[in-house]
Amino acid sequence: MSDTHIVGKRVPAANANEIVTGQARYCPDIDLPGMLFGKLLYSPYARARVIRLDVSKARKIPGVAAIITHADIPGENSYLYAAADQPLLVIDEVRYQGEALAAVAAVDEHTADIALAAIEVEYEQLPGIFDPVEAMHPDADQIVPGEKNVLSSHSFSTGDVEAAIATADVVIQNKYQTQCAEHAFLETEGGVGLVEDDGRITVYSSCQAPHRDRMQIARALAMPESMVRVITPSIGGAFGAKDEAHVQIHAALLAHATGQPVRLIRGRRESILTHVKRHPFIVEYTTAATSDGKLVAVKARAIADAGPYTNATQEVLHKFGEFVGGPYKIVNLEVELIGVRTNNPITGAFRGFGAPQAAFVYESQMDDLARKLGMDPLQIRLLNGVETGTKTYTGVLIREGSAMKASLRKAAEMIAWQKRHSCERQPAPHLRRGFGIATTIKGSGAGRGIADHASAALEMHRDGSVILHSAAADMGQGIVTVMTQIAAERLGIDLASITVTNADTSRSPDAGPTCASRQTMVSGNAVLKAANTIRDSLLTMAARKTKTEKHRLDLKVGHLTIDGKPHELSVKDLALRASNWGIPLHSESLVHFEYPEDAPMATYRFAQEVFQFGTQIAQVLVDCETGQVTVERLIAVHDAGKMINPGGVYGQIEGGIAQGIGYALTEELIVEAGLTQNPSLENYIVPLSLDIPEIEIEVLEIPEPFGAPLGAKGIAESPLVPTAPAIRNAICDAINKPLYRLPMTAERILSIGDD
Amino acid sequence: MFDLEIEVNGKQEQVSVEADTTLLYLLRDKLGLTGSKDGCRSGDCGACVVLLDGKTVNACMVLAPQANGASVMTVEGLAKDGELHPLQRCFSESWAFQCGFCTGGMLMSCYALLKSNSNPTRDEIRAAIAGNFCRCTGYQALVTAVEQAAAELRANNV
Numbered sequence: 001m002s003d004t005h006i007v008g009k010r011v012p013a014a015n016a017n018e019i020v021t022g023q024a025r026y027c028p029d030i031d032l033p034g035m036l037f038g039k040l041l042y043s044p045y046a047r048a049r050v051i052r053l054d055v056s057k058a059r060k061i062p063g064v065a066a067i068i069t070h071a072d073i074p075g076e077n078s079y080l081y082a083a084a085d086q087p088l089l090v091i092d093e094v095r096y097q098g099e100a101l102a103a104v105a106a107v108d109e110h111t112a113d114i115a116l117a118a119i120e121v122e123y124e125q126l127p128g129i130f131d132p133v134e135a136m137h138p139d140a141d142q143i144v145p146g147e148k149n150v151l152s153s154h155s156f157s158t159g160d161v162e163a164a165i166a167t168a169d170v171v172i173q174n175k176y177q178t179q180c181a182e183h184a185f186l187e188t189e190g191g192v193g194l195v196e197d198d199g200r201i202t203v204y205s206s207c208q209a210p211h212r213d214r215m216q217i218a219r220a221l222a223m224p225e226s227m228v229r230v231i232t233p234s235i236g237g238a239f240g241a242k243d244e245a246h247v248q249i250h251a252a253l254l255a256h257a258t259g260q261p262v263r264l265i266r267g268r269r270e271s272i273l274t275h276v277k278r279h280p281f282i283v284e285y286t287t288a289a290t291s292d293g294k295l296v297a298v299k300a301r302a303i304a305d306a307g308p309y310t311n312a313t314q315e316v317l318h319k320f321g322e323f324v325g326g327p328y329k330i331v332n333l334e335v336e337l338i339g340v341r342t343n344n345p346i347t348g349a350f351r352g353f354g355a356p357q358a359a360f361v362y363e364s365q366m367d368d369l370a371r372k373l374g375m376d377p378l379q380i381r382l383l384n385g386v387e388t389g390t391k392t393y394t395g396v397l398i399r400e401g402s403a404m405k406a407s408l409r410k411a412a413e414m415i416a417w418q419k420r421h422s423c424e425r426q427p428a429p430h431l432r433r434g435f436g437i438a439t440t441i442k443g444s445g446a447g448r449g450i451a452d453h454a455s456a457a458l459e460m461h462r463d464g465s466v467i468l469h470s471a472a473a474d475m476g477q478g479i480v481t482v483m484t485q486i487a488a489e490r491l492g493i494d495l496a497s498i499t500v501t502n503a504d505t506s507r508s509p510d511a512g513p514t515c516a517s518r519q520t521m522v523s524g525n526a527v528l529k530a531a532n533t534i535r536d537s538l539l540t541m542a543a544r545k546t547k548t549e550k551h552r553l554d555l556k557v558g559h560l561t562i563d564g565k566p567h568e569l570s571v572k573d574l575a576l577r578a579s580n581w582g583i584p585l586h587s588e589s590l591v592h593f594e595y596p597e598d599a600p601m602a603t604y605r606f607a608q609e610v611f612q613f614g615t616q617i618a619q620v621l622v623d624c625e626t627g628q629v630t631v632e633r634l635i636a637v638h639d640a641g642k643m644i645n646p647g648g649v650y651g652q653i654e655g656g657i658a659q660g661i662g663y664a665l666t667e668e669l670i671v672e673a674g675l676t677q678n679p680s681l682e683n684y685i686v687p688l689s690l691d692i693p694e695i696e697i698e699v700l701e702i703p704e705p706f707g708a709p710l711g712a713k714g715i716a717e718s719p720l721v722p723t724a725p726a727i728r729n730a731i732c733d734a735i736n737k738p739l740y741r742l743p744m745t746a747e748r749i750l751s752i753g754d755d
Numbered sequence: 756m757f758d759l760e761i762e763v764n765g766k767q768e769q770v771s772v773e774a775d776t777t778l779l780y781l782l783r784d785k786l787g788l789t790g791s792k793d794g795c796r797s798g799d800c801g802a803c804v805v806l807l808d809g810k811t812v813n814a815c816m817v818l819a820p821q822a823n824g825a826s827v828m829t830v831e832g833l834a835k836d837g838e839l840h841p842l843q844r845c846f847s848e849s850w851a852f853q854c855g856f857c858t859g860g861m862l863m864s865c866y867a868l869l870k871s872n873s874n875p876t877r878d879e880i881r882a883a884i885a886g887n888f889c890r891c892t893g894y895q896a897l898v899t900a901v902e903q904a905a906a907e908l909r910a911n912n913v
């Protein structure tokens with residue numbers, strides 16, 4: 001596809017104009033006639049019995065239109081990711097701080113606040129369980145009655161791990177801990193519900209999965225899904241936390257109860273307290289190798305803190321396990337994955353979905369192994385790395401894996417890795433400089449065996465303009481731009497000729513959630529397929545008209561070409577002819593995430609089969625007096641398949657790394673006895689413009705050979721994955737001490753001490 | 756209620772607000788200018804940055820009555836007669852945003868910077884947006900966009 005005219009170009013995002021002029025409408029910007037303001041009453045306790053919940057006084061306050069509790073929900077009182085075990089409104093016990101008990105709709109925000117304060121709740125505080133290991137104990141109190149505290153437990157093994165460990169030359173065993181982390185999307189969760197004249201419910205939802213929202217709203221309202229419509233307005237970031245529902249179901253319930261539009265937006269504090277976080281993990285990890293550095297076995301046991309409800313815990317653990325050995329050839333591997341209920345904040349999807357936790361562990365371990373063997377950290381990775389044709393420990397054949405070693409080599413070249421020791425290592429008595437490398441693997445798609453499809457509909461009108469309907473949510477990562485470019489490319493038209501509607505469940509069939517770096521592949525393919533059908537009709541028309549064989553024809557930059565030369569017939573002319581001849585230029589496609597039919601099933605359940613590789617190298621300066629770490633340089637080499645839009649790809653890499661730097665150094669939701677201590681952007685420390693160096697990026701454009709639209713694949717998650725271990729390895733190189741816990745705050749670095 | 760007069764994007768407005776209404780909510784709710792965003796209401800994110808008498812403020816931290824008689828400029832006031840300001844165009848071309856929720860405030864901080872410094876270094880640009888949190892971009896493309904806009908503005912002024 002070297003002669004593409006729009007694919008591969010750094011064109012602005014599809015909605016750029018609305019954004020820079022302040023016209024893009026997000027949930028909080030939606031203002032409808034008669035609209036009410038919704039608010040939720042949240043629990044101040046991590047665990048308590050609700051003895052009395054009395055909304056009668058609050059209901060009488062002038063301006064209050066409705067107050068609903070669990071008893072007022074017409075249908076199912078539950079959220080659902082895979083298991084619907086979290087109530088929308090608490091019945092008799094709160095199990096984490098921030099669980100909702102009641103929903104209010106009032107004429108304005110102020111009145112809604114007064115109503116919340118007037119709701120009488122009598123709690124009996126209960127002793128909570130905050131340590132997942134304690135919660136696993138057979139005698140531990142059940143966090144959800146009738147349900148085991150261990151909500152998911154899986155293991156996987158291949159080869160003979162014990163024998164390999166017993167005969168290995170070196171064995172390294174460490175225990176790692178990762179933190180509870182907050183997404184901090186800039187637009188807090190929001191939804192606007194309204195009742196249409198015919199009784200249908202429409203919900204504007206700041207979400208990643210409009211069709212899954214629709215299903216949940218329908219269940220809660222006890223309505224058929226066909227009576228519920230979910231539309232995504234502009235979305236101010238999500239990063240996984242809007243994959244599960246948040247307040248959109250409550251907004252729908254309030255609209256249903258009042259018959260009026262209701263806008264429900266979480267405040268920042270509520271947002272941090274209530275939505276799913278990145279799972280904290282405790283990992284015991286053993287690596288066995290030969291004396292010349294070849295990995296022979298990996299054994300891991302991971303415990304993830306789920307909070308009281310299931311959410312995506314099982315799925316996150318599966319992905320952690322899938323990548324627990326990293327991008328390395330390992331024959332003997334054993335992993336045990338345990339998800340545990342506690343009374344801590346709920347946890348779920350967050351960019352990377354288990355892969356960042358795994359990478360912190362396997363890449364830290366790799367450096368410790370290199371140090372123990374006196375090997376170069378780059379060499380040991382090259383020695384063990386996967387390549388095209390490697391069969392992974394999960395039983396997957398890597399169809400394109402050349403980026404693993406290519407990214408290592410390129411990154412090393414960019415920072416002159418072999419000469420790094422000539423750099424001043426101790427520029428002042430208290431300052432130490434270090435270099436760290438990390439190379440990682442991340443997959444695209446939900447994984448084989450999981451429903452993973454998308455639809456798109458395209459219609460070309462008689463004037464050559466095109467409308468594209470897709471239900472793929474764009475939270476800022478750019479899928480709408482990607483789809484527009486693919487459609488424009490195949491139809492030979494300019495971007496201005498394409499209008500994309502917002503994701504709207506009443507217009508478009510399910511495109512699945514925007515997660516797992518999947519939409520470029522699935523929705524990209526859906527658009528490609530629909531565009532190809534229309535293209536074929538246009539070319540058939542053109543072949544007839546020009547009396548030329550079809551294979552010599554193409555559509556480029558608004559024109560028909562014959563043998564690559566522009567012809568006077570424009571795409572517009574062809575569209576008009578088609579319309580006059582009664583040939584429909586309309587196509588709707590349904591595609592599934594493709595897997596090669598001849599490939600053997602993976603031995604690991606739900607394994608992914610399209611991978612992104614990436615290597616990052618960090619250069620840090622550690623102030624041994626304050627513990628402060630400055631990231632002086634960060635080199636990033638990532639594999640993106642064919643880039644549909646370099647602006648989008650580089651944006652994902654830069655943004656992912658920024659989040660990775662926060663994950664490495666400062667970001668931690670501090671939870672004491674179930675109570676979050678830092679629920680604000682002031683105290684939850686995210687990187688700002690001065691905290692991030694100029695990132696040096698190289699993209700390896702290796703087209704994905706299988707099932708990818710024009711060779712493109714996802715990139716949204718993979719750049720976050722190597723950052724924390726690269727920084728960890730650089731800090732350890734600087735201070736000559738190992739670190740096993742995220743984030744690596746100044747206090748933690750100081751407490752390890754200087755030698 | 757408090758009656759106030761305020762000039763917003765060159766237009767004189769008369770509004771009455773509760774004494775505790777913030778400038779952000781005056782703009783968003785009373786005047787329908789929703790390009791300034793509410794990301795925290797605590798002065799921590801910069802999504803609400805506007806110019807108040809030429810100086811950047813977090814509109815969530817200013818009470819509307821304090822802005823009585825003042826002139827305010829928001830992201831909606833950047834384009835003139837439908838023509839984008841170079842900053843807006845460069846933001847689009849450089850992918851200086853993803854979700855766009857920080858963009859209104861970010862543009863105003865950058866606009867103020869370029870008013871006082873026509874040729875800022877990358878570090879100066881970073882310092883100027885240090886109070887504008889962006890969770891999506893990693894800031895790098897933003898800095899590039901501002902550099903390019905500054906170059907364009909300088910070229911136009913010659």
Ligand code: FES
Pocket residue numbers: 792793794795796797798799800801802803804813814815816
């Ligand atoms: S909303 Fe004003 S600083 Fe965040």
Ligand code: FES
Pocket residue numbers: 186236237476851852853854855856857858888889890891892
């Ligand atoms: S673009 Fe999303 S917060 Fe800046």
